[in-house]
Amino acid sequence: MFASSTVCPRRDRSAYSGRVTATPTKVAAFFDLDKTIIAKSSILAFSKPFFTEGLITRASVLQSSYAQFLFMLSGADHDQMERMRAYLTDMTAGWNVEQVKAIVAETLHDIVDPLVYAEAADLVADHKASGHDVVIVSASGEEVVTPIAAALGADRSIATRLTVEDGRYTGEVEFYAYGEGKVEGIRALADEFGYDLERCYAYSDSITDLPMLEAVGHPTAVNPDRALRRTANEKGWPVLVFSNPVSLRSRIAAPSTAMAAGAAVGLTALFAGAYTYSTRRKRK
Numbered sequence: 001m002f003a004s005s006t007v008c009p010r011r012d013r014s015a016y017s018g019r020v021t022a023t024p025t026k027v028a029a030f031f032d033l034d035k036t037i038i039a040k041s042s043i044l045a046f047s048k049p050f051f052t053e054g055l056i057t058r059a060s061v062l063q064s065s066y067a068q069f070l071f072m073l074s075g076a077d078h079d080q081m082e083r084m085r086a087y088l089t090d091m092t093a094g095w096n097v098e099q100v101k102a103i104v105a106e107t108l109h110d111i112v113d114p115l116v117y118a119e120a121a122d123l124v125a126d127h128k129a130s131g132h133d134v135v136i137v138s139a140s141g142e143e144v145v146t147p148i149a150a151a152l153g154a155d156r157s158i159a160t161r162l163t164v165e166d167g168r169y170t171g172e173v174e175f176y177a178y179g180e181g182k183v184e185g186i187r188a189l190a191d192e193f194g195y196d197l198e199r200c201y202a203y204s205d206s207i208t209d210l211p212m213l214e215a216v217g218h219p220t221a222v223n224p225d226r227a228l229r230r231t232a233n234e235k236g237w238p239v240l241v242f243s244n245p246v247s248l249r250s251r252i253a254a255p256s257t258a259m260a261a262g263a264a265v266g267l268t269a270l271f272a273g274a275y276t277y278s279t280r281r282k283r284k
Contacts, residue, residue: 027132034205136148140159
């Protein structure tokens with residue numbers, strides 16, 4: 001079951017000061033999202049419904065499509081990620097948070113369903129069957145990552161959190177789940193839930209996630225960019241190639257009863273949000 005909301009640790013929280021609150025005996029598998037579990041950038045994938053609902057312009061859609069093309073062609077290095085972060089925070093300043101959540105809920109399966117790698121879904125199911133927690137770790141915003149993680153049957157997630165005032169984004173970032181930020185989130189969860197990081201697993205496609213991969217005992221490169229492939233070969237890490245996107249709905253009934261129940265809870269919440277949003281639109 002999707003056991004908790006997205007974890008975006010605050011730097012000033014004493015609970016994450018390094019003090020272990022549970023005996024580190026549990027195992028978790030930490031999955032990057034974009035090009036590791038799904039075949040596109042999760043945040044850019046929602047540019048069209050954001051345009052339909054008036055949040056972005058046609059020019060922004062075209063810019064997002066071009067960014068998506070570059071992302072698929074060569075991945076994203078540090079400078080590209082920083083430019084994308086600045087672009088997205090500027091673009092979302094002033095957006096209504098609940099409207100964004102409702103749009104994601106309404107369009108999630110139309111957009112994400114065709115993008116999930118079958119190999120990734122199998123690997124998630126294998127970890128669940130082995131008694132491991134599954135954690136989605138992504139630089140995308142929590143409003144996008146949390147429902148995707150729920151639909152995948154993940155136990156929890158780590159994602160970027162934007163600053164919100166009066167129900168709207170300010171254009172500032174409160175927590176950035178990128179690079180060392182991902183490691184901060186992972187260590188926070190390890191402290192809270194008792195994960196033994198030496199026994200844990202991590203999967204990613206990008207050299208920018210090298211800190212996350214090095215934070216666990218069992219790192220694996222998935223669809224790696226050139227720099228990560230070279231590093232994985234040097235370190236003797238496994239390299240996996242995922243190339244078969246399938247419908248997420250076709251995968252829901254396949255895993256164990258416990259995982260299916262968790263997915264059903266996530267789907268119910270998503271459909272409830274979609275119904276609420278659709279009803280509100282009809283009343284306008």
